[in-house]
Amino acid sequence: MTRAATQATESDLIQILTPDGQRHSHETYDAYLGDVDDQMLRGFYRDMALTRRFDQEATALQRQGQLCLWVPLRGQEAAQIGSGRATRPNDYIFPTYREHGVALTRDVSFSEMLRLFRGISGGGWDPRENNFHMYTMVLAAQMPHAAGYAMALNMEQHGWDEERRAAEGNAVVAYFGDGSSTEGETHESMVFASSFEAPVVYFCQNNQWAISVPFEVQSKVPLVKRAAGYGMPGIRVDGNDVLAVLAVTRWALEHARSGKGPVLIEAVTYRLGAHTTADDPTKYRMSEEEKQWALKDPLIRLETYLRDNNLVDDAFFEQLAEDADAMAAKVREDAMAFPVPPLAKSFEQVYAEAHPLIKEELAWHLEYEAGFADAAEGEQ
Amino acid sequence: MTTTMTLAKAINTGLDKILESNDKSLLMGEDIGRLGGVYRITDGLIDKYGSHRVIDSPLGEAGIVGTAVGMALRGFSPLVEIQFDGFVFPAFSQITTQLAKMHARSEGRLTAPVVIRIPYGGGIGSIEHHSESPEALFAHTAGLRIITPSNAHDAYWMIQQAADCQDPVIFFEPKRRYWLKGEVDTENPALDAFKAQVVRPGTDATIVAYGPLVPIALAAADAALEDGRSIEVIDLRSISPIDFDTITESVLKTGRLIVTHEAPTFGGIGGEIAARITERAFLSLEAPVLRVGGFHMPYPVSKVESQYLPDIDKLLEALDRSFAY
Numbered sequence: 169m170t171r172a173a174t175q176a177t178e179s180d181l182i183q184i185l186t187p188d189g190q191r192h193s194h195e196t197y198d199a200y201l202g203d204v205d206d207q208m209l210r211g212f213y214r215d216m217a218l219t220r221r222f223d224q225e226a227t228a229l230q231r232q233g234q235l236c237l238w239v240p241l242r243g244q245e246a247a248q249i250g251s252g253r254a255t256r257p258n259d260y261i262f263p264t265y266r267e268h269g270v271a272l273t274r275d276v277s278f279s280e281m282l283r284l285f286r287g288i289s290g291g292g293w294d295p296r297e298n299n300f301h302m303y304t305m306v307l308a309a310q311m312p313h314a315a316g317y318a319m320a321l322n323m324e325q326h327g328w329d330e331e332r333r334a335a336e337g338n339a340v341v342a343y344f345g346d347g348s349s350t351e352g353e354t355h356e357s358m359v360f361a362s363s364f365e366a367p368v369v370y371f372c373q374n375n376q377w378a379i380s381v382p383f384e385v386q387s388k389v390p391l392v393k394r395a396a397g398y399g400m401p402g403i404r405v406d407g408n409d410v411l412a413v414l415a416v417t418r419w420a421l422e423h424a425r426s427g428k429g430p431v432l433i434e435a436v437t438y439r440l441g442a443h444t445t446a447d448d449p450t451k452y453r454m455s456e457e458e459k460q461w462a463l464k465d466p467l468i469r470l471e472t473y474l475r476d477n478n479l480v481d482d483a484f485f486e487q488l489a490e491d492a493d494a495m496a497a498k499v500r501e502d503a504m505a506f507p508v509p510p511l512a513k514s515f516e517q518v519y520a521e522a523h524p525l526i527k528e529e530l531a532w533h534l535e536y537e538a539g540f541a542d543a544a545e546g547e548q
Numbered sequence: 549m550t551t552t553m554t555l556a557k558a559i560n561t562g563l564d565k566i567l568e569s570n571d572k573s574l575l576m577g578e579d580i581g582r583l584g585g586v587y588r589i590t591d592g593l594i595d596k597y598g599s600h601r602v603i604d605s606p607l608g609e610a611g612i613v614g615t616a617v618g619m620a621l622r623g624f625s626p627l628v629e630i631q632f633d634g635f636v637f638p639a640f641s642q643i644t645t646q647l648a649k650m651h652a653r654s655e656g657r658l659t660a661p662v663v664i665r666i667p668y669g670g671g672i673g674s675i676e677h678h679s680e681s682p683e684a685l686f687a688h689t690a691g692l693r694i695i696t697p698s699n700a701h702d703a704y705w706m707i708q709q710a711a712d713c714q715d716p717v718i719f720f721e722p723k724r725r726y727w728l729k730g731e732v733d734t735e736n737p738a739l740d741a742f743k744a745q746v747v748r749p750g751t752d753a754t755i756v757a758y759g760p761l762v763p764i765a766l767a768a769a770d771a772a773l774e775d776g777r778s779i780e781v782i783d784l785r786s787i788s789p790i791d792f793d794t795i796t797e798s799v800l801k802t803g804r805l806i807v808t809h810e811a812p813t814f815g816g817i818g819g820e821i822a823a824r825i826t827e828r829a830f831l832s833l834e835a836p837v838l839r840v841g842g843f844h845m846p847y848p849v850s851k852v853e854s855q856y857l858p859d860i861d862k863l864l865e866a867l868d869r870s871f872a873y
Binding site: 182259289290291294296302303304306309311312313314315316317318319320321323324326352353355356357359360363369514516517519520521523524525 | 574600605606608610611613614617618619620621622623624626638641642645646649651652653654655656657658659661690691693713714715742789790791792793815855
């Protein structure tokens with residue numbers, strides 16, 4: 169493999185839980201895990217397992233023709249749960265289209281999320297309810313939104329001292345991937361956020377593949393090195409280690425929140441499955457590589473740690489599997505029951521204020537559709 | 549109260565009113581702070597409102613529009629400046645895929661009340677990418693509103709109406725008319741920003757123009773009067789939506805319609821107006837709807853731009869063709 173620069177064995181990589189489930193101490197980041205007790209650890213495992221089960225169910229739904237598309241995340245659960253659990257409810261999250269695990273941490277309903285993928289809605293959930301923005305299909309388009317949102321937070325928090333900002337201040341997390349790291353909007357977003365010291369945590373899940381194109385085509389250096397160019401701290405973390413991700417994201421949010429500007433986190437992870445359900449990874453990568461990364465599976469290492477330290481028993485996993493299946497069944501049931509909104513509804517949503525062309529075209533559309541109803545009545 | 553001011557000063561004064569009345573409003577763009585913008589449209593506003601509300605942005609149009617979207621999501625009302633028409637394209641994706649669709653994608657939950665000010669059009673003897681008229685490219689995208697004033701009074705009010713609108717608005721400023729003086733009635737607002745206005749009544753033919761070509765259309769109407777032709781001139785004002793009712797009413801009366809814009813004729817706003825008016829007033833038309841616009845070429849070099857731009861003679865020639873039909 170030529171991707172030595174991205175391997176999770178480098179000394180600069182923050183890792184607390186090793187792939188074989190050993191927990192190491194870290195002089196900087198242990199301080200950010202002080203409250204993590206046994207119950208929280210079991211909670212992180214549960215979050216990741218539920219996310220994986222949801223992902224599995226949605227993939228099945230797509231294969232069965234019930235979703236237009238699905239974007240699997242298997243392998244990236246720790247990066248998402250760890251970072252999501254580091255946020256506060258008032259922080260605002262700009263996801264890409266794969267952050268199903270982050271959504272769980274924000275209490276976004278899995279069922280609601282499928283409205284987008286079932287072709288029912290262009291968004292799916294109410295972004296204001298959980299401060300979790302709509303998914304964005306246009307790569308990196310959410311990146312400047314995050315910078316602007318954070319600039320607005322700065323305006324609201326203008327004049328606050330560092331202590332107040334740390335206690336009450338809000339921050340923004342901008343999710344992106346190794347592919348969208350190349351987009352110009354990622355660059356512009358980072359320049360804006362840095363120049364205006366906007367409280368953004370840029371959280372890159374480097375899952376090594378942008379559909380079929382490997383990371384080394386996006387960057388000759390680890391992404392974290394770009395942080396220096398923007399004048400912000402950069403942290404490279406083992407993205408399959410939920411504790412390390414939680415700790416570094418907490419550090420980054422504290423930094424951003426207190427008014428010191430943005431932070432870039434590169435979470436080194438791996439997309440164990442396909443890019444989307446329209447993808448076929450066997451065409452572009454070796455199964456050996458997938459096997460190597462499967463050994464670093466984020467769920468396995470936490471399970472090992474929990475079992476080795478007698479923090480769980482078999483009943484825990486049995487109950488969790490049962491709960492996950494029940495959740496999946498509910499999601500499936502909800503997805504199949506979504507009413508299809510009439511196209512007339514779409515007319516209303518184009519503009520916030522009255523619009524003559526919308527009015528005219530809607531009237532025509534309704535009259536045209538009503539013509540079929542009249543014809544059907546006539547036949548009876 | 550009526551005051552005489554240039555179109556540029558009218559926008560400046562309108563922006564001042566916006567910043568004064570809405571503390572969530574802010575301006576952002578390249579060089580709009582200390583310098584007051586390359587056309588000085590924001591001159592003096594940074595001193596009055598501070599650099600946190602009149603923001604000199606980094607140089608990146610996608611970043612300017614994209615961060616404005618983010619600010620709007622947080623409840624602010626940004627008005628951003630794109631320095632020149634030809635420089636808007638790095639922001640094209642943000643405008644068309646993000647800004648325009650935020651309300652629809654969120655099923656009406658989110659609004660993005662961003663105003664994008666763009667100086668546009670030619671006739672200023674400039675180099676490439678400084679004289680373009682890209683309005684049709686945006687008009688094709690649902691979710692956007694596009695307006696353009698032709699005089700100081702409209703400029704003063706329409707920028708404020710744009711700022712009040714909950715939908716994203718692209719505000720095209722006719723840059724070669726920035727120094728055109730006019731009376732601004734600061735107490736009585738203009739029409740609804742999305743309505744066209746008959747600026748000269750007539751009985752024999754209608755010319756629809758907008759932005760920089762309204763004074764040209766009025767001058768052509770003057771010249772046509774010497775030939776005994778009474779021309780009605782409509783200032784379109786709003787490019788999206790288009791006020792077809794006002795145009796239809798005029799054409800039902802005159803029976804002849806010329807549409808003019810600097811943007812290329814092919815695929816332009818004139819084609820949309822021609823099609824709609826043909827549908828609405830077919831039996832009243834004495835001649836086909838004619839268009840006087842730019843040619844199908846990149847905006848030409850300035851030494852020959854006068855041959856490219858619609859002018860009085862081209863409008864008179866089109867009127868001749870219409871009357872001879």
